[in-house]
Amino acid sequence: MTADSLAAPRTPHSVPRNKGLNLEKWGWVYMRASGVVLIVLIFGHLLVNLVLPEGGVQALNFAFVAGKFASPFWQWWDVLxxxxxxxxxANGMRTIINDYVLNRTARKTLVAVTWIVTAVMIVLGTLVVFTFDPCLGVNPESTLWEMCQAAA
Ligand code: HEM
Known part of the structure; x- marks a missing residue:
């Protein structure tokens, strides 16, 4: 094989493989497995939020979201x-960055930023879903006042 040619896909490795955990393989498996689960989660989400409610997308408002987040089932659905x-x-972006960014420092920086942003968004999103309280800051002028008084 010359420097400007690729080996056939099933050519055995010429250098010994690491014996430890093969993260690249498990990343590949994760993309397929999560893809299958995401089909159910994303299309279920679209169906329940946009198609099934009477009035379709017009029915989507704060009260609708508050109602869903009151249920542990939908909290776990959304967090998952x-x-x-x-x-x-993020793992898909890592693959794309590794494929296209040739400069080592830029590549490492972009992959690191991808994982940092992912971690921050996952932590924030999870906190929002599990700590969401529709009555936080509601005062007598708010449309939710009576409902929150009754629930208190
Ligand atoms: C219906 C749900 C989804 C399915 C079935 C699915 C499936 C897949 C599969 C099988 C791959 C691997 C492709 C490969 O290795 O050649 C992939 C790659 C990727 N996915 Fe998804 N995915 C879904 C949703 C998403 C979502 C919601 C995002 C964004 C948050 C996303 C972003 C990506 C990215 C950036 C890649 C890398 C593309 C590449 O390597 O060129 N996917 N997806």
Missing amino acids: MLWLAFLHG
């Missing part, structure tokens, strides 16, 4: 979707 999609998207 958040985690799987962010890790899937």
